Amino acid sequence: MRRIILSHMENQRFLEQELAMWKHICHVAPIGFLYVDRENHLIRCNPKACQLLDIQQCQHIxxxxxxxxxxxYELDQLIEQTRKVGQHCEREWIFHPVSAEQAILSQQQPRPMRGYGLPLADGAVGVFLENRQEATLLAQQRDRWTSDVAHELKTPLTSIRLVAETLQTRLEPPLRTWVDRLLHETIRLSGLVQDLLDLSHLQASPTARLTKQPVDLVKLIQSAWQSLEPLARKKNLQLHYSGPSSLVILADEPRLHRVLLNVFDNSIKYSSPEQEIRVCMGLTANTTSTTQQVHLEVIDAGPGFPESALPHVFERFYQADPSRTRSGYELGMARQPDSSPPSSSEPAALMNSSCGLGLAIVRQIVEAHQGSVTAGNHPATGGAWLQIFLPWKPSEAVSLESVT
Incomplete structure (x- = not known):
């Protein structure tokens, strides 16, 4: 009996030491931690969390x-979502400190935050908090630098293109092939520069650069597909549309046309030959309000996104598989003398190899319309599955007659 009691005391001492160690780690950790019970009472928080959330008394609360x-509101939503789904949840937001003392309020600046919710026993939730201020500043500096470089490259590329187009009509056929190649690469780089400038403009003033008017999304889908039909015809790909025969929203038509071009271009590029690309559209309830929203799905017949790439597909210059997105030119592979470069009259997508900007532009334009876009792999087909949500009002509707 004495041996059992001693063993029990030893185990208890070990557990107390473990608990003290984890409490110390939590106390000195460089990230914030909150422990909230099932009634949303704050039971425990470390000094870093008090600093991030401006809690005045962090000890012995x-x-x-x-x-x-x-x-x-966002922190409350993260806790509720974690408790509801019973698994790890993540959320980013801009935290605006609110204090009862106006003097303190005027000195406090909003800060970007990232929270990680972890479900615990009895409905409790643990939340780790990370200050994203430094990462946000670095991203802004990177984007500003990229925009500056794009501005500097635009004029010389235009000059090179003009020279190449002039030489194209004055050289003998054996030499014209090299000028055709130069012109092709110049057009591709000019497109990349323009994409960078478009992204910078959208980020600087997302809504100010939109010219909204009634747009029929069904006609816009047809128009975008027709623009890329030469690409689809090479692989004998078909577009299968299901949804209303007409659906009108208030949007910037050229911008949304660009969204569809980028999405279809990706789908065509990675779909296997003799397949179909599915486009489904309809209205669905808005999860954050009582209004409805347009739900547009594009499902291709390709291998889908690698799981490790899903969190990053909308980032600038991100390529899940660079070897699949670079043309022979980009790899330094010379053309055979008897082969002809792509014609400048072909669709823009033919002229621009993937550089990891297409989906970044898609997200920026959709968010400028107060919408959202998600990427995943379709559970039935395994192909890439892009879902676009756009705000919609009944007054914008023309017809919702379903077509098959």
Whole structure:
């Protein structure tokens, strides 16, 4: 019996040491931590969390409603979502400190935050908080530098293109092939520069650069597909559309046309020959309000996105598989003398090899329309599955007659 008691005491001492160690780690950790019970009372938080959330007293706080200490709708939503789904959840937002003292409020600056919610026993939730201020500043500096470089490259590329077009009509056929190649690469680089400038303009003032008017999405889908039909015809790909015969929203038509071009170009590029690309469209309930929204799905017949790439597909210059997205020119592979470069009259997508900007532009334009876009792999086909959500009002509708 004495041996059992000693063993029990030893185990208890070990557990107490473990608990003290983890408490110390949590206390000195460079990221914030909150422990919230099932009634949303804040039971425990470390000094870093108090600093990030501007909680004035972080030590020996009696259990209080989190709402009394921190006014953050996004943090509340993260906790509720984690509790509801019962698994790890992640959310990013801009935290705006709110204090009862106006003097303190005027000195506090909004800061970007990232929260990780972890479900615990009895409905409790643990939240790790990360300050994203430095990462945001670095991203802004990178984007500003990229935009500056694009501005500097635009004029010389235009000059090179003009010279190449002039030489194209004055050289003998054996030499014209090299000028054709130069012109092809110049057009591709000019397209890349224009994409960078478009992204920079959209990020600087997302809504100010939109010219909204009634747009029939069904006709826009047909128009975008027709623009890329030469690409689809090479692989004998078909477009299968299901949805209303007409659906009108208030949007910037050229921008949305660009969205569809980029999405279809990706789908055509990675779909296997003799397949079909599915486009489904309809209205669905908005999860954040009582209104409805347009739900547009594009499902290709390709291998889908690698799981590791899904969180990054909308980032600038991100390529899940660079070897699949570079043409022979980009790899330094010379053409045979008897082969002809692509004609400048071909669709823009033919002239521009993938550079990891297409889906970044898609996200920027969709978000400028107060919408959202997600990427995944379709559970039935395994192909890439892009879902675009756009705001819609009944007054914008013309017809919702379903077609098959």
């Amino acid at each position: 009696p259990p209080r409603l989190l709402l009394e200490l921190v006014r953050s």
